[in-house]
Amino acid sequence: MDRLRALLPSARGDRIRWGLAALLAVTILLVPNLAQVAENAFPDSVSARFAIFLASQALVLGLWATSFNLMLGYTGMVSFAHAAYYGIGAYTVAIIAHNYHQNAVYGLLAAPLVAGAFGFVTGLIALRAVRLYFSLLTLAISQLLFTIAFEWYDFTGGDNGIHNLVIPDWLSDQTTIYYFIAAVTALCLLLMFIVVRSPFGAALLAIRENRQRASSVGLSVKAYELAIYTIAGLFAGVAGGLYAIYDLQAYPQLLYWTTNAQPVVIALLGGTGSFLGPVLGAVIYTYLQNFVGKNYPNEFDIVLGAIVLGVVLIAPGGFVSLPDFFLRLRSRFRRRPEDERVELVESAGQAMAALEVSRAVASSAVQVDPGAAEPAGPDQRATLLKVNGLSKSFGGLVAVRDVSLNVKQGDRHAIIGPNGAGKSTLFNLITGRLKPSAGSVEFDGRTITGWADYRIARAGIGRAFQITNIFPRLSVRQNVQYSMLAYRKVTIRPFGFADRIFREEASDLLESVGLGRYAELAAGQLSHGDQRALELAISIALGSKLLLLDEPTAGMSPYETQKAMELVRRLATERGLTLLFCEHDMNVVFGTAQTVTVMHLGRVLTEGSPQQVRNNPDVQRIYLGELEASA
Amino acid sequence: MDVGNLVLFFLAGLSIAAVLFIVTAGLSLVFGALRVINMAHGSLYMIGAFVSWFVIVHLANALFGFWAALLVAPLITAIIGAVVEIFVLKPVYGKEHLLQLLGTYALTLIFAGLVRKVFGADVRSISAPAALNSSVPIFGHGFSVYQLFLIAVAVLVAAGLYLLLNRTGLGRNIRAAISDPQLLSTTGVNVTRLFTIVFMIGTALAGLGGVLVSPTSSVDPGMDSNVLINAFAISVIGGLGSLVGSLVGAVIVGLILSFGFAYPPTAHYAIAFVFAAMVIVLTIRPWGLFGRAEQ
Numbered sequence: 001m002d003r004l005r006a007l008l009p010s011a012r013g014d015r016i017r018w019g020l021a022a023l024l025a026v027t028i029l030l031v032p033n034l035a036q037v038a039e040n041a042f043p044d045s046v047s048a049r050f051a052i053f054l055a056s057q058a059l060v061l062g063l064w065a066t067s068f069n070l071m072l073g074y075t076g077m078v079s080f081a082h083a084a085y086y087g088i089g090a091y092t093v094a095i096i097a098h099n100y101h102q103n104a105v106y107g108l109l110a111a112p113l114v115a116g117a118f119g120f121v122t123g124l125i126a127l128r129a130v131r132l133y134f135s136l137l138t139l140a141i142s143q144l145l146f147t148i149a150f151e152w153y154d155f156t157g158g159d160n161g162i163h164n165l166v167i168p169d170w171l172s173d174q175t176t177i178y179y180f181i182a183a184v185t186a187l188c189l190l191l192m193f194i195v196v197r198s199p200f201g202a203a204l205l206a207i208r209e210n211r212q213r214a215s216s217v218g219l220s221v222k223a224y225e226l227a228i229y230t231i232a233g234l235f236a237g238v239a240g241g242l243y244a245i246y247d248l249q250a251y252p253q254l255l256y257w258t259t260n261a262q263p264v265v266i267a268l269l270g271g272t273g274s275f276l277g278p279v280l281g282a283v284i285y286t287y288l289q290n291f292v293g294k295n296y297p298n299e300f301d302i303v304l305g306a307i308v309l310g311v312v313l314i315a316p317g318g319f320v321s322l323p324d325f326f327l328r329l330r331s332r333f334r335r336r337p338e339d340e341r342v343e344l345v346e347s348a349g350q351a352m353a354a355l356e357v358s359r360a361v362a363s364s365a366v367q368v369d370p371g372a373a374e375p376a377g378p379d380q381r382a383t384l385l386k387v388n389g390l391s392k393s394f395g396g397l398v399a400v401r402d403v404s405l406n407v408k409q410g411d412r413h414a415i416i417g418p419n420g421a422g423k424s425t426l427f428n429l430i431t432g433r434l435k436p437s438a439g440s441v442e443f444d445g446r447t448i449t450g451w452a453d454y455r456i457a458r459a460g461i462g463r464a465f466q467i468t469n470i471f472p473r474l475s476v477r478q479n480v481q482y483s484m485l486a487y488r489k490v491t492i493r494p495f496g497f498a499d500r501i502f503r504e505e506a507s508d509l510l511e512s513v514g515l516g517r518y519a520e521l522a523a524g525q526l527s528h529g530d531q532r533a534l535e536l537a538i539s540i541a542l543g544s545k546l547l548l549l550d551e552p553t554a555g556m557s558p559y560e561t562q563k564a565m566e567l568v569r570r571l572a573t574e575r576g577l578t579l580l581f582c583e584h585d586m587n588v589v590f591g592t593a594q595t596v597t598v599m600h601l602g603r604v605l606t607e608g609s610p611q612q613v614r615n616n617p618d619v620q621r622i623y624l625g626e627l628e629a630s631a
Numbered sequence: 632m633d634v635g636n637l638v639l640f641f642l643a644g645l646s647i648a649a650v651l652f653i654v655t656a657g658l659s660l661v662f663g664a665l666r667v668i669n670m671a672h673g674s675l676y677m678i679g680a681f682v683s684w685f686v687i688v689h690l691a692n693a694l695f696g697f698w699a700a701l702l703v704a705p706l707i708t709a710i711i712g713a714v715v716e717i718f719v720l721k722p723v724y725g726k727e728h729l730l731q732l733l734g735t736y737a738l739t740l741i742f743a744g745l746v747r748k749v750f751g752a753d754v755r756s757i758s759a760p761a762a763l764n765s766s767v768p769i770f771g772h773g774f775s776v777y778q779l780f781l782i783a784v785a786v787l788v789a790a791g792l793y794l795l796l797n798r799t800g801l802g803r804n805i806r807a808a809i810s811d812p813q814l815l816s817t818t819g820v821n822v823t824r825l826f827t828i829v830f831m832i833g834t835a836l837a838g839l840g841g842v843l844v845s846p847t848s849s850v851d852p853g854m855d856s857n858v859l860i861n862a863f864a865i866s867v868i869g870g871l872g873s874l875v876g877s878l879v880g881a882v883i884v885g886l887i888l889s890f891g892f893a894y895p896p897t898a899h900y901a902i903a904f905v906f907a908a909m910v911i912v913l914t915i916r917p918w919g920l921f922g923r924a925e926q
Contacts, residue, residue, distance in 0.1 A: 305740030
């Protein structure tokens with residue numbers, strides 16, 4: 001719960017954060033003056049020069065850690081190779097200045113390109129694997145790059161590295177370097193901020209939340225991961241280049257995997273859920289390094305480890321989530337009207353009750369009498385889905401045998417049959433989870449047999465309700481909005497504010513599924529029934545024409561079942577959706593379906609209107625037969 | 632290079648592989664059952680080596696000290712393992728895998744700091760126990776008996792793990808946990824305790840590796856990351872969670888290191904060859920030679 005809150009900060013917490021950011025910016029601008037004032041006041045203990053040097057260090061570390069957080073915080077990738085790109089940036093500046101006797105500032109221009117190129121190539125290899133394997137692979141890549149830097153004496157200076165870099169005269173003054181670094185850092189932070197708030201950034205958040213769901217809304221997960229890995233490497237290169245300019249050296253230890261502890265600690269310290277968190281973390285880290293690390297060098301690692309451990313175990317939101325933490329603490333003692341909405345959903349039961357009322361109001365307006373209010377019978381309509389002689393066998397077991405099925409445009413078509421009839425397999429064949437052994441599937445005039453699942457999803461076949469499949473830590477609105485972005489291929493755009501695109505459309509959609517009042521809550525906080533409503537909304541946002549529902553009311557109480565099916569019927573009518581669902585609850589089937597297909601042992605037994613099927617003696621026999629068999 | 636040299640480098644490679652197998656087996660077993668990558672595994676190996684040094688130099692005499700260390704160090708690392716599992720891992724099970732990575736990563740920093748604080752940053756060395764501190768002639772060259780001993784211990788550990796997993800009730804539960812921990816908990820097995828025990832076995836193997844390696848290499852505060860990198864490379868090559876994979880991977884890495892170091896031109900890049908092998912395997916089989924594809 002804490003984690004959910006940390007990632008969806010309250011409006012007031014946001015204001016405090018913006019205040020902190022402004023304060024940080026002013027402080028950064030005033031550092032040289034403050035340092036001078038401090039030196040004048042305490043000439044024995046403070047050196048302005050050293051203070052400015054430390055401030056430069058904090059800025060560079062902040063930039064580096066922010067680039068690391070593009071992966072850790074925004075995409076959910078743990079890379080142990082980020083130090084390598086930082087080191088490559090430093091070496092680029094050092095080699096251009098030292099080996100080729102060029103202006104070090106040119107090196108700084110080259111650093112992001114070189115580091116980005118290394119990031120792209122090594123990322124291609126590392127992203128062959130996912131999650132843990134990806135992390136291990138980045139470790140290996142980082143060691144490989146370290147070994148090269150360490151052993152290639154002629155080019156990198158081997159284990160000594162390259163020292164005493166010459167930088168242009170106009171940069172040699174400590175204060176000038178500081179402002180130079182501050183300007184470059186600010187520019188990079190601005191660029192990264194634009195990226196994370198863009199539709200591209202929205203795709204990253206979706207991937208972090210639910211890789212599988214992200215791919216089923218049509219995102220090519222690997223391509224996005226490679227892109228952000230490269231971008232992060234590029235900005236790490238800038239940070240490393242700046243490091244070489246203020247510290248005038250580059251050495252192999254910069255690339256070593258333990259150096260990676262720095263961005264990890266800094267990002268966690270400041271908070272991975274916040275954009276400026278790592279910058280704040282860098283300030284704290286620089287302080288720790290110079291005051292704890294200097295006096296207690298052996299204890300410094302222990303302190304760093306304890307901080308990381310503490311953050312992991314106690315406050316995954318990090319330092320920046322503290323405003324929300326305090327606000328939460330306060331609201332426990334003082335109840336204010338604006339806190340009420342949050343309090344309301346504290347209890348799932350209350351939320352449920354509130355929702356029922358809103359639904360009852362909404363659905364009474366569009367009360368649909370199933371089967372009666374249709375303008376034309378389904379028979380006169382065009383065929384939307386045509387399944388032809390579809391078969392699937394697993395080894396010797398034939399799960400689906402020669403099934404043919406026509407689903408008409410706008411129909412509500414149920415598939416029933418005893419357990420093992422092949423209903424779920426048929427659904428998996430239609431949605432592309434399984435490849436058919438024989439037969440064909442046509443949808444909307446196109447043959448989609450054997451297509452990959454994300455392509456079928458894009459073509460307009462949505463699947464909902466089987467397992468709850470949402471982005472739990474994004475807001476309810478973002479779930480819908482980002483799905484729209486992905487479906488309409490806006491997510492390749494690395495600029496513009498994702499949260500402002502399709503906002504109204506998303507709100508309307510949420511309103512129509514009865515989730516309007518919960519738009520700003522984390523989706524994971526919704527009740528089970530509401531999460532299913534959200535899934536429906538996502539399917540609609542993805543432009544689905546045909547919705548496949550696999551046992552939509554499994555695990556629901558009779559009351560919930562009634563409400564959920566009312567919602568489904570209403571949406572189908574309002575939005576012209578076609579439904580294909582399988583269900584065991586015969587009340588649901590006969591209350592909703594206009595056409596019923598009965599399957600038995602992998603075959604189609606019969607098909608017809610609910611009335612025809614109900615009166616079919618064969619159907620009665622297989623259901624009764626099953627009852628006898630199980631009795 | 633003549634045949635005798637080849638055989639020697641081959642044996643030397645196997646003795647490197649022996650220690651790496653024991654360490655990686657622990658890492659892999661833990662991953663298989665708990666789905667946790669223990670970043671601090673190398674730290675426990677380092678602690679094993681330092682405990683071994685301490686026991687030999689300060690507690691027992693050089694004659695019996697090694698054998699005492701062989702018992703004491705794995706015991707201590709197993710106890711540390713229990714503490715880590717209960718206080719650090721249990722709270723993060725079932726959460727995002729990055730919290731597990733970061734949590735155990737934090738432990739590597741803490742252990743590194745503690746070892747440096749307690750023992751200092753000096754490099755130490757220990758000699759092999761008297762009974763094993765000799766060499767036997769192989770193809771006209773002398774080969775260390777201790778290195779043969781390492782190979783023998785690795786074979787024993789492999790056999791022991793095989794028997795443990797396939798012939799005991801505990802092993803049956805561990806194998807069940809590897810295939811489906813949730814199902815296992817519904818059958819009345821105390822999965823919480825089982826996880827602690829598995830983690831203790833894993834860290835005991837890390838400690839054992841630390842003791843075994845101490846007479847053949849220096850004992851210093853940088854050992855943790857060196858072995859961890861190799862163990863990762865092996866588990867990635869062989870496949871995480873597979874003991875056979877650990878064995879095959881260890882032999883591959885051991886031989887690459889041994890032959891890589893053998894020639895002056897390649898000696899500097901021996902480690903790089905290991906990673907090259909890793910990259911090749913992963914490019915073809917992203918889940919390792921004997922691993923299972925993860926969803």
